[in-house]
Amino acid sequence: MISMTFLIIYGCTGTHQQNIERLDEVYGCDNPHKSMSQRKYKECIAKQRAGGESLFNLTEDFDKLLGNNDTNIIYQNSVNSYLWNASLKVTKSYPLKIADNQGGYIETDWIYDPASIDQRCLIKIQVLSKDLITTGIDTKFLCENKLDSIWVPDNKIYSEEEKKIALKILEIAGTQANTAL
DSSP states (O other): OHHHHHHHHHHHHHHHHHHHHHHHHHHGGGOTTOOOOHHHHHHHHHHHHTTSOOSOOHHHHHHHHHTOOOSOOOOOOOOOHHHHHHHHHHTTTSOEEEEETTTTEEEEOOEEETTEEEEEEEEEEEEOOSSOOTTSEEEEEEEEEEETTEEEEOOOOOHHHHHHHHHHHHHHHHHHHHHHO
8 A cells, every 4th residue: 555655656756747847848937837936037038048058057057166966055154152242342332344243253443543533443353263262263453544645554563452352352251151151
């Protein structure tokens, strides 16, 4: 009984696919018995217009190049939430230009000192790890000076400032992690 049911289902599956292919020949991309996403429909129409042969399909060609057969790929980069939240806390008094929690990247907008309007600086923070470790954070402190109405990098190395920012982030993240336990 089970094998008979299996054979019927298997036989119908092959017949259904053959029917769809025959209807594709009649209706082309507008086959009412075939469901396609809007993107696939547009690709199908373009292929029809090109005489049945697609010039290229960027998605498929890129997947072939990478040797990728899976069409349901999700890219996600998780970062340590304590380092991320601590980085936000350290930069909360500055205007943020970028705060990408998936990539773990924060960049402030230019920070101006009212006492020195011809200099501006920004802070860049990258959370590098999923774990709460001291090497899980990278900080950059960059400044520019205004010369004849043009901003130019001052080319100074701000290693002490970068170290202070990183240590403050690690301190806050460590406190948050200990409180959560």
